[in-house]
Amino acid sequence: MEAAKILTQLEKEDFRILSAIELGMKRSKYVKINDIRFYSRYPIEETLYRLKKVHKFDLIIRDSSGHDIAYTLNALAYDLLGLHALVRQNIISQLGPILGKGKESDVYSCIDDNENIYALKIYRMGRRSFKNIKNLRDLIGERSHLSWLYVNRLAAKKEYESLKEVYSLNLNTPKPIGYNRHMIVMEYLRGKELIYYKSIDDPEYIFDHIIDQVRIIFQEAGLVHGDLGEFNIVVDEQGNILIIDWLQSVKSDHPNSRYLLRRDIQNICDYFKNKFHIESNVDDIINSFLVR
Ligand SMILES: Nc1ncnc2c1ncn2[C@@H]1O[C@H](COP(=O)(O)OP(=O)(O)O)[C@@H](O)[C@H]1O
Ligand SMILES: [Mg+2]
Known part of the structure; x- marks a missing residue:
């Protein structure tokens, strides 16, 4: 996976810039440089330097049509933010080969520090269709700013919570291990x-x-x-x-x-x-x- 390679080349400052854009995206799809600077709490020089770097890695999309230049995260950047967080929380330590592609997700194998194998499900709704958005309407409510990022995050949260509930019944369903943003980590099934x-x-x-x-x-x-x-x-x-x-x-x-x-x-x-x-x-x- 390309993400694993990029992950090793990013520094914590790069993640902070990506997180700053993510924060801004709660309000609008594209986030102005000045707002990115504000959310990251970096001086403008550092902000510009980091933006240039993550742009070179193809993690952000630039919009220069308006008065101010603005950026938005792409799907890869969002994956990196999620993976980075899961690694930092010691939930996973390494990504393995892909296990399956579902209707609206990619599922990868991964391991933790103790070599336990897990499945990592990454939501990718909106990639092919927004068919399931209707099913998420209950969760989203009347919020008008409905970005793919938000939808996939809600999907992961919802599935994680259902998994937890079902797991508590001791029926052999996959044990939920953790989640972050649009990804969930669960027990790996050998079937x-x-x-x-x-x-x-x-x-x-x-x-x-x-x-x-x-x-x-x-x-x-x-x-x-x-x-x-x-x-x-x-x-x-x-x-x-x-x-x-x-x-x-x-x-x-x-x-x-x-x-x-x-x-x-x-x-x-x-x-x-x-x-x-x-x-x-x-x-x-x-x-x-x-x-x-
Ligand atoms: N816990 C798991 N362990 C091993 N493989 C899994 C696990 N969860 C999902 N997969 C594989 O990934 C595929 C897609 O997962 P699924 O949860 O059905 O996603 P979708 O909602 O996209 O259909 C499954 O059909 C299966 O092959
Ligand atoms: Mg499925």
Whole structure:
């Protein structure tokens, strides 16, 4: 990853300038030099010197169309700020190869000082589409200045919090380790997504196991996944089920929760019917969820 290489060449003053731009971006997309100077608390010479350096590394975008020159962070700069913070907090120490690309994220492997392996999920919404912004509307509220930076940060926070809630149920879901900005660090799973299994030893058992987990998460945590399917369920060699990708989850008191719960279960039933000829009844399953 290019970011890892740049990371070693930046000094703390460079990060301070990037953070200053980030601060300014809360108010407007482009931040004027004078404001960057203010937020960084550096003298103007240092500010200009650092701006020139990070610009050379292609981390900021310049706007000289207005009266004052202004800058905004690009996605790489935001990645570096997040990675830098995670390293400083001793959550991770080194980045490894990419594990997977999801619909709206890149997932990398990484390790900490004790050589524990983790997965680092970096949100990249807005890269291809803003489809999921609608789902984040609840979180964003009426804030009009809706930058990609803010949206991805909210997404990471939301998924981190859902992961924590689900993890507390002891169901073998990935343990959340930490988060910063638009990235979350979680336990690494040595399995593969359901969709990549051509055959399964005991599909009936796996099906029941998945439905059981969905039920426990619904009953105990009051949470509905909202995007459940063969892509977001990892199965390991021992037949452990690990449900990932909690961005779109809703609380059971959310107006859409019943609809989403039904859709989640329908997806699982359909998949196991088409691929493994397992018959099930969605209504019976939902009803069994509602009586305790
Ligand atoms: N904790 C993890 N350990 C190992 N691989 C992971 C982990 N989390 C995600 N991945 C890989 O990254 C892919 C994308 O992650 P996911 O959370 O589903 O993101 P998206 O919301 O972009 O679909 C997954 O399909 C999986 O291959
Ligand atoms: Mg996914």
